[in-house]
Amino acid sequence: MSMVAGWFSALPWMLATGLVAWVVCTLRRNAGLVDIFWSLFLLVATLCFLRQSAVPTPRALLVLALVCIWALRLATHLAMRNWNAPEDHRYQAIRARNQPGFEWKSLYLVFGLQALLAFIVSLPLHAAMASPAPPNLLDLLGALLVVAGILIETVADRQLAAFRDDPASRGQVLDRGLWRYSRHPNYFGEFCVWWGFYLVALATGAWWALFSPLLMSVLLLRVSGVTLLEKDIGERRPAYADYVARTNAFFPGPRRSA
Numbered sequence: 001m002s003m004v005a006g007w008f009s010a011l012p013w014m015l016a017t018g019l020v021a022w023v024v025c026t027l028r029r030n031a032g033l034v035d036i037f038w039s040l041f042l043l044v045a046t047l048c049f050l051r052q053s054a055v056p057t058p059r060a061l062l063v064l065a066l067v068c069i070w071a072l073r074l075a076t077h078l079a080m081r082n083w084n085a086p087e088d089h090r091y092q093a094i095r096a097r098n099q100p101g102f103e104w105k106s107l108y109l110v111f112g113l114q115a116l117l118a119f120i121v122s123l124p125l126h127a128a129m130a131s132p133a134p135p136n137l138l139d140l141l142g143a144l145l146v147v148a149g150i151l152i153e154t155v156a157d158r159q160l161a162a163f164r165d166d167p168a169s170r171g172q173v174l175d176r177g178l179w180r181y182s183r184h185p186n187y188f189g190e191f192c193v194w195w196g197f198y199l200v201a202l203a204t205g206a207w208w209a210l211f212s213p214l215l216m217s218v219l220l221l222r223v224s225g226v227t228l229l230e231k232d233i234g235e236r237r238p239a240y241a242d243y244v245a246r247t248n249a250f251f252p253g254p255r256r257s258a
Contacts, residue, residue, distance in 0.1 A: 022111040182247065
């Protein structure tokens with residue numbers, strides 16, 4: 001099987017996962033639950049790539065282990081946070097713009113689109129798992145960056161969950177812990193994860209997989225991440241303007257003076 005054919009073999013399974021997500025979210029009347037499935041799209045792709053080798057390489061097993069840890073941690077966290085919560089305001093806006101018939105339109109506007117984006121993002125995973133090249137220093141550096149990203153995400157998510165669960169935090173802005181150094185440390189952790197996977201792919205010579213971490217960077221910074229979340233947060237939290245003045249948006253750094 002050629003490299004391109006092997007990569008595309010995962011697409012039908014990812015689209016099928018998107019269909020399952022659409023059914024679940026439609027029954028729950030909450031399109032925002034698709035966020036739970038984002039990491040599962042990538043886990044499905046990784047399992048598809050693993051099946052293509054009779055004897056998986058050490059690199060393939062490393063990638064599988066890292067994707068499993070990342071995907072199951074993130075999906076579990078989002079399920080616990082969002083399953084019984086109201087639909088996220090971002091998806092409410094998409095729903096309002098696409099009436100009538102949003103339930104059917106969402107099949108391609110939300111779920112099909114996320115499956116396709118995840119398919120593109122999966123490119124370095126396939127490149128790394130399909131290569132017979134022996135492991136080298138870049139594999140180690142990439143794996144360490146992925147692990148660091150997962151740890152940053154996990155700590156940031158727990159700090160945010162504790163803040164939200166504290167009644168004294170109502171109307172306030174989280175500016176402690178990792179959130180003291182970045183307004184979106186969880187997204188920075190995700191950024192590290194995908195640049196780490198790219199380094200593992202690069203260890204095999206797959207420099208052309210660069211499009212994947214670049215796409216994730218754009219999504220995190222300009223599309224569904226920082227820019228979209230901060231579009232109206234100042235209206236909901238007046239103290240956020242001071243937080244913006246003092247704290248880096250994405251890459252961690254020391255707090256600035258007012």
